[in-house]
Amino acid sequence: MHTPRSSLDRRHFLTGTGLAAAGILVPSRALAATDSRSQPPTPPDAGASGRGPQVGDAHRGPCVIASGNGPNATERAFKVMSAGVDPAEAVVAGVKLVEDDPKDTSVGYGGLPNEDGVVELDASVMHGPTHKAGAVASLRNIKNPAAVALKVLQRTDHVLLVGEGALRFAKAQGFIEENLLTPESHAAWLRWKESMGADDWLNPEERDWPRPGRKTLDEFLADEAKQSRAPGDNAPIPFTWGTIHCSAVNADGDVGACTTTSGLSWKIPGRVGDSPIIGAGMYCENEIGAAGSTGRGESLIVNCGSFTIVQYMAAGLTPTEACLAALKRIVDRTREKRLLNEKGRPNFNASVYALRKDGAYGGACIYPGGSFAVTTSDGATKVHPCTPLFDAQ
Numbered sequence: 001m002h003t004p005r006s007s008l009d010r011r012h013f014l015t016g017t018g019l020a021a022a023g024i025l026v027p028s029r030a031l032a033a034t035d036s037r038s039q040p041p042t043p044p045d046a047g048a049s050g051r052g053p054q055v056g057d058a059h060r061g062p063c064v065i066a067s068g069n070g071p072n073a074t075e076r077a078f079k080v081m082s083a084g085v086d087p088a089e090a091v092v093a094g095v096k097l098v099e100d101d102p103k104d105t106s107v108g109y110g111g112l113p114n115e116d117g118v119v120e121l122d123a124s125v126m127h128g129p130t131h132k133a134g135a136v137a138s139l140r141n142i143k144n145p146a147a148v149a150l151k152v153l154q155r156t157d158h159v160l161l162v163g164e165g166a167l168r169f170a171k172a173q174g175f176i177e178e179n180l181l182t183p184e185s186h187a188a189w190l191r192w193k194e195s196m197g198a199d200d201w202l203n204p205e206e207r208d209w210p211r212p213g214r215k216t217l218d219e220f221l222a223d224e225a226k227q228s229r230a231p232g233d234n235a236p237i238p239f240t241w242g243t244i245h246c247s248a249v250n251a252d253g254d255v256g257a258c259t260t261t262s263g264l265s266w267k268i269p270g271r272v273g274d275s276p277i278i279g280a281g282m283y284c285e286n287e288i289g290a291a292g293s294t295g296r297g298e299s300l301i302v303n304c305g306s307f308t309i310v311q312y313m314a315a316g317l318t319p320t321e322a323c324l325a326a327l328k329r330i331v332d333r334t335r336e337k338r339l340l341n342e343k344g345r346p347n348f349n350a351s352v353y354a355l356r357k358d359g360a361y362g363g364a365c366i367y368p369g370g371s372f373a374v375t376t377s378d379g380a381t382k383v384h385p386c387t388p389l390f391d392a393q
C-alpha cells in the first residue's frame with residue numbers, strides 16, 4: 001500500500017482558516033503559493049512520494065491530458081490549441097470526438113441511458129484566465145454537452161443549467177435535438193431492463209419465444225448487420241460508469257479543463273454525477289493547474305475531488321502525488337459498509353488526472369486499471385497507466 005509523503009501529515013496543516021473549517025486542509029505553503037498568484041508551485045524532491053519519479057513529473061511546456069479513452073481528444077485539443085485557440089475551447093473540441101463516437105458507451109451519442117432508457121448527459125468546462133466555469137446536467141437529446149457548457153460559460157452569468165432549462169438554452173444556441181440512443185445502447189438497456197425481474201418485462205428464459213427451430217426477425221437482422229461490422233464490434237457493453245476528462249495548458253501557461261459524460265448507466269432519472277460539478281469532476285486555477293476525475297461520481301462530489309488535487313499541487317505535490325493524496329482522502333472518508341470490501345477499502349475505483357501550469361502532468365487511480373492519454377510538447381500522444389494508490393483491491 002502506498003503511504004502519501006509526510007508533507008500530508010495533519011501536523012503540518014493549518015487549522016484556523018476558512019478552508020480548514022470547510023474540511024479542506026491546506027498546508028501553509030499552499031496558501032502562500034495560491035496568494036502570490038505568480039509563482040508556479042515548486043515540485044518536491046524526486047522520490048518524495050515513496051514511488052520515485054513518475055511519468056509526467058519532468059515534462060514542461062504545452063500539454064493536453066485526458067482519461068484513457070481520450071488519445072484522439074488530446075491530439076485534437078493540442079492541434080487546436082497550437083493554432084492559437086484558448087485551452088478551454090480546445091479541450092471542448094477534443095472531447096467532441098469522443099462525444100460523437102457511438103462506440104464509447106460512457107459519453108455523448110451512444111452513452112448508456114438512465115433507468116427509463118433515456119440518455120442524460122452531464123458536462124462542465126472551466127477557463128483558467130477568467131476563472132469562469134459553465135456546466136450542464138441531465139441534458140437530453142443534445143450530443144455535445146461540453147459545447148453547451150462552454151456556451152453557458154461564454155454567454156451567461158450562470159455556471160450550471162439543468163434538465164429542461166439546459167435543453168431550451170442549447171436549442172436557443174442552435175444545437176440540434178437528436179436521439180442519442182444507438183441500436184447497441186438501446187439493446188443494452190433492454191437487456192438490463194429484462195434482467196431486473198420486475199414489472200411485466202419477461203427475461204429471455206421466461207419468454208415463449210422464439211418458436212423452436214425458428215430464427216427470429218431480430219436474429220436475422222443482427223446476422224445481417226454483423227456481416228457489415230468490423231471484428232470486435234460485438235464485444236459486451238460494460239454496464240458501469242464512464243466519462244472523458246480533458247485538461248490543457250498552452251505555451252503561455254493558461255489552463256482549461258473539461259469533463260463530459262453520460263454518467264452512471266441505468267441511473268435514477270435526474271441523477272447528477274461529479275462531471276458537471278465544479279471542483280468535483282473538474283477544476284482549474286490559472287496560477288496552479290487543472291484536474292479532473294472519472295469513476296464513482298458520488299465519492300468525488302463529497303470529497304471535492306478535483307479542487308483538492310489542484311490545492312495539493314499548490315502545496316508543492318507533483319501532479320501524480322496530488323492525485324494520490326486526493327484519492328487517499330476519498331479512501332479515508334469512505335465509511336458506508338456497502339461501499340467497503342473485506343479489507344475495509346472502497347469496493348469501487350476512481351481515476352484522477354492532473355496537469356500543472358508548467359506542463360508537468362500525472363494520473364492516479366485507487367486500484368490498478370485506470371489509464372490516461374497525453375499529448376506533450378513534442379506533439380507525441382501516449383496512453384499511460386495511472387499510478388495506483390493500492391496494488392490490488
Ligand code: ASP
Nearest residue numbers: 241242243273294295297
Ligand atoms: N464520474 C461519472 C459519474 O459519476 C462517471 C464515470 O466517470 O465513470 O457520473
